[in-house]
Amino acid sequence: RIKLEENDDQNQNASCVTGNVVPKGIAALNRILDRVCNELGWSDEAVDFLEHSILARGGYKALAMVEELKNYLCFLKKNPERLDDTVKRFKDAQESVADKFSTSDATNDAAMQDVLSAAVSRHREIHHLCGLLKACRENLKWIKAIESLSRTTGKITSEEIACKSRMFVAGDDASCNTSCAFVPVGFELGSFVSSSRTLLDNVLIPTMKKIILYESWPPTINSRRTRVLAFDKYTIKDAKIGKKKLQRCSVCTGFFDSMWIRHDLCTMCESKKRNESSNVVCLFKDCKGGTKSYCPHFHRCFICDAPHSCEKLCRLSRGNGEHCTALVDAIRPNFLLLDFDRTLASTKSGGSPLPKKTARSRIKEDYMHSIDSELKIAVFAQQAFGESHVVTRNSHKKEIEDFLRMHGLSDLAANVHVVPKKMAKGAFIRENFLASQDKNCIFVDDDIRELSNDPWLWSSKQVHRLLFVRAFL
Numbered sequence: 001r002i003k004l005e006e007n008d009d010q011n012q013n014a015s016c017v018t019g020n021v022v023p024k025g026i027a028a029l030n031r032i033l034d035r036v037c038n039e040l041g042w043s044d045e046a047v048d049f050l051e052h053s054i055l056a057r058g059g060y061k062a063l064a065m066v067e068e069l070k071n072y073l074c075f076l077k078k079n080p081e082r083l084d085d086t087v088k089r090f091k092d093a094q095e096s097v098a099d100k101f102s103t104s105d106a107t108n109d110a111a112m113q114d115v116l117s118a119a120v121s122r123h124r125e126i127h128h129l130c131g132l133l134k135a136c137r138e139n140l141k142w143i144k145a146i147e148s149l150s151r152t153t154g155k156i157t158s159e160e161i162a163c164k165s166r167m168f169v170a171g172d173d174a175s176c177n178t179s180c181a182f183v184p185v186g187f188e189l190g191s192f193v194s195s196s197r198t199l200l201d202n203v204l205i206p207t208m209k210k211i212i213l214y215e216s217w218p219p220t221i222n223s224r225r226t227r228v229l230a231f232d233k234y235t236i237k238d239a240k241i242g243k244k245k246l247q248r249c250s251v252c253t254g255f256f257d258s259m260w261i262r263h264d265l266c267t268m269c270e271s272k273k274r275n276e277s278s279n280v281v282c283l284f285k286d287c288k289g290g291t292k293s294y295c296p297h298f299h300r301c302f303i304c305d306a307p308h309s310c311e312k313l314c315r316l317s318r319g320n321g322e323h324c325t326a327l328v329d330a331i332r333p334n335f336l337l338l339d340f341d342r343t344l345a346s347t348k349s350g351g352s353p354l355p356k357k358t359a360r361s362r363i364k365e366d367y368m369h370s371i372d373s374e375l376k377i378a379v380f381a382q383q384a385f386g387e388s389h390v391v392t393r394n395s396h397k398k399e400i401e402d403f404l405r406m407h408g409l410s411d412l413a414a415n416v417h418v419v420p421k422k423m424a425k426g427a428f429i430r431e432n433f434l435a436s437q438d439k440n441c442i443f444v445d446d447d448i449r450e451l452s453n454d455p456w457l458w459s460s461k462q463v464h465r466l467l468f469v470r471a472f473l
Contacts, residue, residue: 025064029054066150073147076140083133090126094119131192138188142167183470185373190470197307209271217268218254229257230266263287263304274299292452302448302467314458316451318467321374327442328381331464335433335441336382338375340392340400343446343468346370352396353403371407372470375444379412389415389433391425391443426454426463434462444468 029051037047054060097119100112146167167184183190215223218230221238229246231239232254239246239255246255249266251273260267263284273283282294282301293302295316300308302316309317317323328336341347346369353369379388390412394400397418404413419428425445433441444466445451451465452458458465 023064024067025060025062028063028067029060069143069147069150073140073143076136076143079136080133080140083129083136087126087129087133090122090129094122094126135189135192138192142184142187142189184370209268212268217266218256228260230260231255292455292458293448302452307469311464315461315463316458316465316467318469320468320470321372321376321378324375324442324444324466324468325378325381327464327466328378328385331440331442332385333382333442333464334386334439336378336386336388337391337429337433337441337443338379338388339445339447339450339468340390340394341446343444344372344375344390345400345403347394350394350396352399354396354399369403371403376407376409379409383411387415388412389417391417391419391428393419393421424454424457425450426457429463430456430460434460437462440464442466 032054033047033051036042036050037044042050097115100115149167218232218235219225219228221235229239229241231246232252236243236255241257243255246257247261247264248255249261249269250264251269252266254266256266262270263286265273265283270283280294280296282304284301284304287293287301287304294300295302295308295310295314297310297313298308300310302308302318307318309319311317317327324336338344340353341350345353347353382388388411390400390404392400395418397416400416401413404410404416417428417432419425425443429441429443433439440462442464443451443457446468448467451467457463
């Protein structure tokens with residue numbers, strides 16, 4: 001394996017500052033081909049074949065991504081300092097305004113009113129900038145970590161490359177709620193978003209709906225709500241944005257931007273239809289979850305209306321490994337049944353959790369895939385009440401067992417079950433774990449279809465289901 005020498009940081013910084021238009025990845029690809037030709041003595045035909053193979057297998061794209069990552073980091077390093085300076089200037093301006101009002105009696109003066117109005121706007125921006133600064137620092141921290149993986153010193157063996165731990169694994173099939181974000185320990189960007197969820201659900205959204213009911217929907221021209229891009233058939237002619245950038249509600253026929261409409265229903269029509277509906281199916285025609293992914297008690301879909309949980313009636317929760325541990329302590333089940341791919345481990349699509357090369361690479365401490373540390377705690381908590389089992393469709397049973405032993409889960413490694421093809425997980429659980437009526441379990445899976453498609457699974461009071469999500473709740 002040939003190790004490539006990198007350009008020094010000065011050359012990298014110069015290229016991103018001067019803005020020379022050079023296709024990303026070209027320099028790295030040329031270095032590879034030159035060293036193969038000069039050091040290995042390959043013929044021109046062989047080098048040409050290697051170049052086309054790299055292009056066909058996505059190698060050129062990978063080289064371009066690495067180079068662009070370095071350029072991105074070059075600019076990203078400056079953002080926290082710039083934001084911090086802006087926040088300090090805004091706060092200094094606020095203090096000067098406070099000093100003026102404390103020493104002046106002319107609070108009714110027009111000029112002072114303008115100063116006060118500017119201070120109110122500045123106060124709002126200070127809060128926005130503080131939030132941006134926090135997120136920007138966290139983003140910079142992990143971009144640095146990712147970029148450092150592309151920089152190495154000395155020669156690297158193939159085993160060491162295979163054993164590099166994956167930091168992030170993501171999927172984006174949000175239509176079936178099977179999206180995931182497997183992130184390393186200490187990644188805080190997700191918690192920044194989820195911590196605002198309670199405030200949004202309990203305060204901001206109810207307040208917004210009350211104001212909408214009190215005023216009119218869509219807002220009239222005289223309402224001064226210029227940032228709300230919502231129009232009816234009369235006000236659309238005065239809109240500064242074209243119809244092509246708006247979506248039309250199928251009920252009220254109003255025009256809305258993406259903030260106020262989804263699945264062809266505007267916010268208020270959706271709320272009204274939901275309150276009046278007695279159906280047991282999702283309101284949205286393009287929902288892929290089916291009837292069993294719908295909660296009839298709160299008229300919410302576990303896919304389209306995420307995050308939604310109905311723990312007492314539907315016995316279906318939505319949460320991460322920490323929530324799983326809380327459920328174990330509360331329910332005290334006889335069995336904790338865990339899916340493997342994208343749930344307990346970062347594997348997906350039935351892939352092996354271990355490196356594909358020699359057995360030597362499997363005994364190293366740092367290997368390909370990672371395990372969810374919070375679910376690992378849930379497994380240890382379950383030992384006080386019963387057994388933990390892996391119920392998966394991943395056929396690499398031996399590799400999964402070795403992977404679990406490497407992570408100190410020897411008892412769980414002895415309880416790995418591969419569900420036969422064309423058999424629902426619900427049927428497998430019923431036959432192998434809950435034949436007796438006095439047993440119960442918590443079933444954890446990241447796929448809503450596995451949790452809801454089997455009729456016995458969603459109707460049985462012996463099973464509490466957990467739709468596993470990670471990072472962004």
